Each structure stands twice: as structure tokens, then as C-alpha cells.
Amino acid sequence: MQTAPRPRLDTSEPLFRAVDALAGRLDEGGQDLWAANLRACLHGASSGEVFSGLGFELYRLRQSGAVRRLRLVEPVDELIATVATACGGPDTEHLPLYVALRDLVDLLRLGGGQRWVRELEAAHEEQGSPGQRISGLMVVLERMAPGAGGLPPGTSPRVAAVRQRLARARAAEGLSHCLTAALRPPAAGVASD
Incomplete structure (x- = not known):
């Protein structure tokens, strides 16, 4: 059995818990690929890669209809703000x-x-x-x-x-x-x- 790579964020950190909680709500709403994509961001090779991946994926998720249907706009916006504070905002060029x-x-x-x-x-x-x-x-x-x-x-x-x-x-x-x-x-x- 293959195990998932170790997250680059400590699982006790508030950001990790918030991302995991959001992914859980997406799972509950039948959006398992969105949830899996979000969780995959936590396994970046470095903290920079984790924040970069979260910045990209949270922005993409925010534009989806799934967020509105599941009433997750507020938690997604809060995570976007948290990631922006940590790493200076998303790479808008890309x-x-x-x-x-x-x-x-x-x-x-x-x-x-x-x-x-x-x-x-x-x-x-x-x-x-x-x-x-x-x-x-x-x-x-x-x-x-x-x-x-x-x-x-x-x-x-x-x-x-x-x-x-x-x-x-x-x-x-x-x-x-x-x-x-x-x-x-x-x-x-x-x-x-």
C-alpha cells in the first residue's frame, strides 16, 4: 500500500485544518475531485509550493458554481485572504x-x-x-x-x-x-x- 506524501504544513496549523475542513465540506457536497485537488496542494515540495498551489486552486474553486451551490463562498474567501497574507497574493499573471x-x-x-x-x-x-x-x-x-x-x-x-x-x-x-x-x-x- 502506497502512502500519501507527508504534508509540508504541520497538520496542527490553522491553515492546514481550514483547508482540510473545506475539502471535507466539498466531499460531503459530492465534489470529490475539487476536494482532492485542494488536499493535493498541501503536499507541495516546499511551503512556497504549498502556498502557490493553494493560491491558484482556491482562486479557481472560487470561480466555480460548486462553491455557490454548497454555500462555501465565505470559507473560500477567508482562505484566499489567509494565503494572500502569507505569500503576497496569487500569481495573477499565470x-x-x-x-x-x-x-x-x-x-x-x-x-x-x-x-x-x-x-x-x-x-x-x-x-x-x-x-x-x-x-x-x-x-x-x-x-x-x-x-x-x-x-x-x-x-x-x-x-x-x-x-x-x-x-x-x-x-x-x-x-x-x-x-x-x-x-x-x-x-x-x-x-x-
């Missing part, structure tokens, strides 16, 4: 790319496109400069054309959105954090093919 890529990855995970997720992850994990990683991701995205095997319905507009935002992205440390966070697997317990 937020649109994060949201587009994470939405695509979640659609692939839920719709049977796990092979494509692995290809995106492999392109990002290859050694090289950020520019080379962007090029590798673009190659995979170009192959995700309509009719390509293993793509769930609704993929094309999301691929186009990621390609558009990735083409405008500047290679920088913030971009690396964005891509790492967007391609991070959900916490254990969420089914994918």
Missing part, C-alpha cells in the same frame, strides 16, 4: 493559464483521458529550460486535435484555451510553479481511469 490547464486536466481525468494527462506530465517533467518545457507541452496539445483517441467530449475548446494562454506565457519561475500546480495529481482516493 492564473488564467493555471485555470485553463487545470480545467483541461480535470476533464481528461474524469473523461477517460488519463493517457493524455500522463503525456502532459511527461512533457512538463522533461529536463530543460522553461522554454523547452513549454514547447514540449505545445507539442502534446497540438496532438490533442479533434478526433484524437482517448479525448472526452468538450476537450477541444479547453485545449484551445490552454494553447492560447501558453503561447503568451513568459518563461519564468512563476510559470514553472503554475505548470507544476496545474499538473499535480489529485490526492489519493479520487477515481480516474
Whole structure:
């Protein structure tokens, strides 16, 4: 049995408890992938990666209809403010790319496109400069054309959105954090093919 990586935040810290409580409420509301994505942020390689991932994912979650339906706007807003205080706010330059890529990855995970997720992850994990990683991701995205095997319905507009935002992205440390966070697997317990 494989165990989850140890969180980079002490489980007794208020932020950890608040994120875990929010994830629990998402689970109760039938939003297990949102909950797993949020919990996965707690397992970043460093505290900077934890805060960066939480900043991106909380912003994305705040824009979802699930937060309003489950009446979680206030706790999400409080967590966004807490993370912003801790790390200076979200990386607004890369937020649109994060949201587009994470939405695509979640659609692939839920719709049977796990092979494509692995290809995106492999392109990002290859050694090289950020520019080379962007090029590798673009190659995979170009192959995700309509009719390509293993793509769930609704993929094309999301691929186009990621390609558009990735083409405008500047290679920088913030971009690396964005891509790492967007391609991070959900916490254990969420089914994918």
C-alpha cells in the first residue's frame, strides 16, 4: 500500500485544518475531485509550493458554481485572504493559464483521458529550460486535435484555451510553479481511469 506524501504544513496549523475542513465540506457536497485537488496542494515540495498551489486552486474553486451551490463562498474567501497574507497574493499573471490547464486536466481525468494527462506530465517533467518545457507541452496539445483517441467530449475548446494562454506565457519561475500546480495529481482516493 502506497502512502500519501507527508504534508509540508504541520497538520496542527490553522491553515492546514481550514483547508482540510473545506475539502471535507466539498466531499460531503459530492465534489470529490475539487476536494482532492485542494488536499493535493498541501503536499507541495516546499511551503512556497504549498502556498502557490493553494493560491491558484482556491482562486479557481472560487470561480466555480460548486462553491455557490454548497454555500462555501465565505470559507473560500477567508482562505484566499489567509494565503494572500502569507505569500503576497496569487500569481495573477499565470492564473488564467493555471485555470485553463487545470480545467483541461480535470476533464481528461474524469473523461477517460488519463493517457493524455500522463503525456502532459511527461512533457512538463522533461529536463530543460522553461522554454523547452513549454514547447514540449505545445507539442502534446497540438496532438490533442479533434478526433484524437482517448479525448472526452468538450476537450477541444479547453485545449484551445490552454494553447492560447501558453503561447503568451513568459518563461519564468512563476510559470514553472503554475505548470507544476496545474499538473499535480489529485490526492489519493479520487477515481480516474
